[in-house]
Amino acid sequence: MAIRQVLHYPDPRLRQRATPVDLFDADLRTLIGDMFETMYASQGIGLAASQVDVHRRIVVIDVSADRTTPVCLINPEIIHREGVEEREEGCLSVPGVYELVERAERVTVRAQDGNGREFTLTADDLLAVCIQHELDHLEGRLFIDYLSRLKRGRIHKKLEKAQRVAL
Numbered sequence: 001m002a003i004r005q006v007l008h009y010p011d012p013r014l015r016q017r018a019t020p021v022d023l024f025d026a027d028l029r030t031l032i033g034d035m036f037e038t039m040y041a042s043q044g045i046g047l048a049a050s051q052v053d054v055h056r057r058i059v060v061i062d063v064s065a066d067r068t069t070p071v072c073l074i075n076p077e078i079i080h081r082e083g084v085e086e087r088e089e090g091c092l093s094v095p096g097v098y099e100l101v102e103r104a105e106r107v108t109v110r111a112q113d114g115n116g117r118e119f120t121l122t123a124d125d126l127l128a129v130c131i132q133h134e135l136d137h138l139e140g141r142l143f144i145d146y147l148s149r150l151k152r153g154r155i156h157k158k159l160e161k162a163q164r165v166a167l
């Protein structure tokens with residue numbers, strides 16, 4: 001397993017739309033393992049493949065306090081949503097930024113596991129928020145897209161400069 005580099009906003013690769021997984025092979029399982037390792041090493045509660053520059057519909061999540069409840073979603077689709085809730089979000093691809101975002105309070109997601117078997121999962125609280133945040137990544141969408149132009153402009157300026165310094 002290996003820790004992979006996480007892309008940072010405003011890297012244009014974060015805007016790519018991910019395509020479905022059709023091959024449930026050893027390479028996929030290696031990628032999933034690397035994504036969990038990267039997520040845990042970064043203290044994140046979720047990670048989308050898009051963030052490690054793999055533009056496939058793969059998400060890993062662990063919202064448990066003791067980090068022992070891994071969830072892997074392949075080709076996930078939200079098939080039901082209810083309620084509205086506002087929560088503070090952050091993103092490993094938008095470091096140092098935490099802002100309130102409105103999401104559905106409860107979602108049901110249909111997905112496949114690492115072996116291609118279909119399952120559904122109903123989630124609320126932080127897990128529901130995280131699922132919606134990760135599925136956005138697969139569409140090339142970031143949580144800062146929901147903020148005002150003014151806030152997004154400030155964030156863009158700050159992170160664009162940080163990126164320039166890092167290169």
Ligand code: GNR
Pocket residue numbers: 043044045046047048051088089090091092093129130133134137
């Ligand atoms: O680690 C993360 N924390 C978080 C907090 C509130 C809402 C969403 C998230 S996801 C984020 C990890 C990440 O960037 N996943 O794409």
Ligand code: NI
Pocket residue numbers: 090091092093133137
């Ligand atoms: Ni994110």
